[in-house]
Amino acid sequence: MNLKHLSDKMGLDENEYIDLLYLFIDTATADLVNLKTAVSNENMNKAAGIAHSLKGAALNMGLTDFFETAATIEAEIHRGPRADVGQLIHRLTELLADLTRMV
Amino acid sequence: MLKILVVDNHPLILKFMSGLLRKKGHEVLTASDGISAIDMLKTHHPDVFFIDLIMPHIGGEQLCRIIRSLPDFNSAFLVVISAIAAEEKQRIDGCLADAVIAKGPFDKMSAHVLRVIDDFESGRVDHLKGKILGLDEIYEREITKELLAAKKHYEVTLNHISEGFLELIEKNRIVYANHTAISILDTFEEEILSSNFMELFQPEDQKRVAECIEATGKLQKAVSLGEPADINKKTVEFKFIPLKDEDQHSIVAILTDVTHQKHLEAQLQRAQKMEAIGTLAGGVAHDLNNILSGIVSYPELLLMQIPEDSDLRAPLQTMWDSGRKAVTIVQDLLTLARRGVETMEAVNLNTIIDQYMRSPEYQKLQSYHPMVEIRTELCEDLMNIMGSPVHLSKTVMNLLSNAVEAVDNKGEVYIKTDNCYVDRPINGYETVAEGEYILMKIADTGSGISAADLEHIFEPFYTKKKMGRSGTGLGMAVVWGAVKDHKGYIDIQSSIGEGTTVVLYFPATRRRFDEKNVLPVEDYMGNGETILVVDDVKEQREITCSMLSTLGYIVETVPSGEAAVEFLSRIAVDLIVLDMIMDPGMDGLDTYQKIVEGNPRQKAIIVSGFSETDRIFEAQRLGAGAYLRKPFTLDKLGQAIKKELKGPKP
Numbered sequence: 056m057n058l059k060h061l062s063d064k065m066g067l068d069e070n071e072y073i074d075l076l077y078l079f080i081d082t083a084t085a086d087l088v089n090l091k092t093a094v095s096n097e098n099m100n101k102a103a104g105i106a107h108s109l110k111g112a113a114l115n116m117g118l119t120d121f122f123e124t125a126a127t128i129e130a131e132i133h134r135g136p137r138a139d140v141g142q143l144i145h146r147l148t149e150l151l152a153d154l155t156r157m158v
Numbered sequence: 159m160l161k162i163l164v165v166d167n168h169p170l171i172l173k174f175m176s177g178l179l180r181k182k183g184h185e186v187l188t189a190s191d192g193i194s195a196i197d198m199l200k201t202h203h204p205d206v207f208f209i210d211l212i213m214p215h216i217g218g219e220q221l222c223r224i225i226r227s228l229p230d231f232n233s234a235f236l237v238v239i240s241a242i243a244a245e246e247k248q249r250i251d252g253c254l255a256d257a258v259i260a261k262g263p264f265d266k267m268s269a270h271v272l273r274v275i276d277d278f279e280s281g282r283v284d285h286l287k288g289k290i291l292g293l294d295e296i297y298e299r300e301i302t303k304e305l306l307a308a309k310k311h312y313e314v315t316l317n318h319i320s321e322g323f324l325e326l327i328e329k330n331r332i333v334y335a336n337h338t339a340i341s342i343l344d345t346f347e348e349e350i351l352s353s354n355f356m357e358l359f360q361p362e363d364q365k366r367v368a369e370c371i372e373a374t375g376k377l378q379k380a381v382s383l384g385e386p387a388d389i390n391k392k393t394v395e396f397k398f399i400p401l402k403d404e405d406q407h408s409i410v411a412i413l414t415d416v417t418h419q420k421h422l423e424a425q426l427q428r429a430q431k432m433e434a435i436g437t438l439a440g441g442v443a444h445d446l447n448n449i450l451s452g453i454v455s456y457p458e459l460l461l462m463q464i465p466e467d468s469d470l471r472a473p474l475q476t477m478w479d480s481g482r483k484a485v486t487i488v489q490d491l492l493t494l495a496r497r498g499v500e501t502m503e504a505v506n507l508n509t510i511i512d513q514y515m516r517s518p519e520y521q522k523l524q525s526y527h528p529m530v531e532i533r534t535e536l537c538e539d540l541m542n543i544m545g546s547p548v549h550l551s552k553t554v555m556n557l558l559s560n561a562v563e564a565v566d567n568k569g570e571v572y573i574k575t576d577n578c579y580v581d582r583p584i585n586g587y588e589t590v591a592e593g594e595y596i597l598m599k600i601a602d603t604g605s606g607i608s609a610a611d612l613e614h615i616f617e618p619f620y621t622k623k624k625m626g627r628s629g630t631g632l633g634m635a636v637v638w639g640a641v642k643d644h645k646g647y648i649d650i651q652s653s654i655g656e657g658t659t660v661v662l663y664f665p666a667t668r669r670r671f672d673e674k675n676v677l678p679v680e681d682y683m684g685n686g687e688t689i690l691v692v693d694d695v696k697e698q699r700e701i702t703c704s705m706l707s708t709l710g711y712i713v714e715t716v717p718s719g720e721a722a723v724e725f726l727s728r729i730a731v732d733l734i735v736l737d738m739i740m741d742p743g744m745d746g747l748d749t750y751q752k753i754v755e756g757n758p759r760q761k762a763i764i765v766s767g768f769s770e771t772d773r774i775f776e777a778q779r780l781g782a783g784a785y786l787r788k789p790f791t792l793d794k795l796g797q798a799i800k801k802e803l804k805g806p807k808p
Contacts, residue, residue, distance in 0.1 A: 082170060114262060
């Protein structure tokens, strides 16, 4: 993943993109905490809503891996009440950490 | 340069849109939810709005409608930006937006946002209507559809329940209202959303509502508002429920419209009160009737016997007149007892009104109120009702005199009759059931009656008139009793300073008039027949005896049912005048049963201070003839006996 490539793809200059990415990281970090809490509380409606929001923000930013993982979490939650999304949330956490390191 | 307001709950979108639009030289305002956006409009006047569809509290769909409803913004340029554009095309159509952009990667969104702004600035916006820009770059997502379907499921449920739901956030601002709540509050969604819940209430209710909401938040459990509150002329019960999750605190207010229920309860209480008063009045009237009989009947007999030029004639006449006035009050009380309607015959209300308007009472009323114009609009082909002319006449007289007396100086009273079919119940002072009715409306332009007084207007002796000026204090109570006896309904509307309208509904009949013959006294004189008077009250026996003697009958009297049975075992009579209520011992029915066991063909008529009861009907079923209510007049007694004697034996 390359910031220059991503910012060009989004039609933004690199600094603008980085500003947005900082904001994305902040909101996604808070969202991930809330997602974990919602899943552990078995509040799956809320979990689905958070995953949906993460998915949308990632799509906006052109973060394909993050988008697809969030989309899979949302789909898993809707597939059944006993959805095991622990691994997928862990994967999102890793992707977020990669992004943080990158900026 | 345009002033642009972007409303989205995601900070990423706000930052992206701000950067994009500011770079193009526009002034950009941002709001993270619908409430903040509405507040911002109090001090700012944006030219263009970009509004996210899905937001907490007030969604984009509602926000667009609210903005459109504001006079300063009804022609504002509204652009919806949505992540669910593909799945919610129908919902987007309901937003009243000028353009719609599907959310997606920022590079695609940038192009669409800038294009919309260009089109707005150059006035080429018509082609944007009905299109979703960027729709071809996204795809319908089953998962998103499922999420939305679940939300819709709740919305549909909430919109079809009979209770109103309001969601309140900080500062009691309303962020959700279901259809029932909007209907109860008689408002529009765009008016109620973002408004302050407390402003719905009258100042006197606001404190207790605020305390109730505070208690709900503090106790974190449902709390009901004790007494219902009045909102828009409706009586509404409230229950508050705390709504709390990890990141959201709000309160749900559940509204139940109990207006109809309270109205029915008030009607029932009123009816029960009138029943109780009626029972009391009936008892009093019965005793008074016996006492009055002497005062009313003897002067009549004496007047028949003394010379025309006697000095006693004038005082006797006064005594008789006063007695008859007292009888009128007693009859009012009996009418009130709801057992007062003696006879039901086909009558026409127009005739009743016409007769009253030719009466001396009416002339007197007019002479006291010369500045009151009385207009009539009587239906030419008015159907008949089954009723008692006497009671209906009293009803007309009471209502008309009340209406005229309500006009302080100059004014108008209007009387109307009409045939009327009620095809669905009318909820007025009472609930008028479906059916064919004769309607009588009496309206005045008088001083009107307060709502508090209206509640009591039909209670006996509840009057705002000066004591002694007119009436018995029973006028409206008699109207109520008479209408109920005729299985009718009353509606009454009044405004202080504007006047009062009373509408009576009587069940219509297709029966024609019963011809009434007024007989000269010779026609009901007796011919030496023997009559046995059975009455436990000595004065009553004497009065009846005097009357019958005057009419040419041979009269015997006994003081009880037992004595009557014993008398008849020895001596035969042509007819018995039988009192129904005798105490102690056998009453009229028991007595007649015993008598007919020995002589099934014994003729009898029934007299009573009370109105018709089941025991009277039972006696008549066994063969007894007419029923006369005390105090009776010479002609009524004479006619009843004559008719019975002429008829076949039972």
